[in-house]
Amino acid sequence: MDIKLFESKRIRSEWSETEQKWYFSVQDVVAILTDSTDVKQYIKKMLSRDEQLKSNWGTTCTLVEMLAADGKKRKIQASDTKGLLRIIQSVPSTKAEPFKLWLAQVGSDRLDEIENPELAQARMRDIYRAKGYSEGWIDKRVRGIAVRDELTGEWKNHGVKEGIEYSILTAEISKATFGVTPSEHKNFKGLEKQNLRDHMSDLELIFSMLGEASTTEIIKAQNPIGLMENKKVAKRGGDIAGIARKELEQTTGKKVVNTGNYLGLKEKKKLK
Structure with missing residues (x-):
């Protein structure tokens, strides 16, 4: 599992070698976009407002093993970039556009790092320096x-x-x-x-x-x-x-x- 940062907030993520794409924790993303104190309840209300998203929720999200809140690895709801962009449409947030750009950059960064692993180390160093x-x-x-x-x-x-x-x-x-x-x-x-x-x-x-x-x-x-x-x-x-x-x-x-x-x-x- 990897941790990505958006505006200094953590987003759990997992890279699929077979599919060559990232999966992101849906709860983490929604929490950042909405600042909700009850993310699960927010997602329920979001789905009740968007019937099309609700009907396709099984394909928009998949269960991916990541670190849960209790510190143990569990399967949690996750989505790839395409799925997250669809979810963002149902989340009224001023952070939507910056987040879209962030998603695009994360995907680009990963491809760059596969070609040149030194870039991954450089980014890691930058994160620790910032801390x-x-x-x-x-x-x-x-x-x-x-x-x-x-x-x-x-x-x-x-x-x-x-x-x-x-x-x-x-x-x-x-x-x-x-x-x-x-x-x-x-x-x-x-x-x-x-x-x-x-x-x-x-x-x-x-x-x-x-x-x-x-x-x-x-x-x-x-x-x-x-x-x-x-x-x-x-x-x-x-x-x-x-x-x-x-x-x-x-x-x-x-x-x-x-x-x-x-x-x-x-x-x-x-x-x-």
Whole structure:
């Protein structure tokens, strides 16, 4: 799943490789266009006003797995660009025209990124800069994403299923690296729906990369197949990072896992 920003507001999205197009969360789009506090009720009223849209709702929208409000992946109503343009016709909003232009740009950007992946990294860096992150932190975060992508690519090639099995292996690496699972790590930092890695310190990012990069190299060397074999490898990869973390903590007297987060980053940036 990807997150797109329109006027600094988040829109959940999913790129379909088979269809070569984006699917966007209908609820997120309607919420932005209307500023409604009850989006589901607004959509019901919208459909009652537009019988044609209501009759074609099953083809305008489809169920796509994305991150739900409770932090779990669920199938939610989503629509492609054509479907969203039809929905916009039934939403009286001054943001309609800017949103149409945004949709066109998102589609164009994706095609550009397929041809030149460096553009995707550049846009990602711009988003983090806008939020107020330091250049050094951004460098580590972007590198960490590349390390993670290589690891998941190896998992996919070695019989690990996306979704729950990726989560199980990630938790295994995290426990060995930090002594806590990702959910425990989030709780320690006071996070809820936020992406944990967007709130890691430089050292937390570095040790995350070490654990995942080590796991990737062991996979390449030992060729484990399936969840159970890869689970053992994930622990070994995490152990390598965990040993390094403990040695650093013993030397400095400071814990790597900390309560710090970047929840107030935007506000701090505004005050400068």
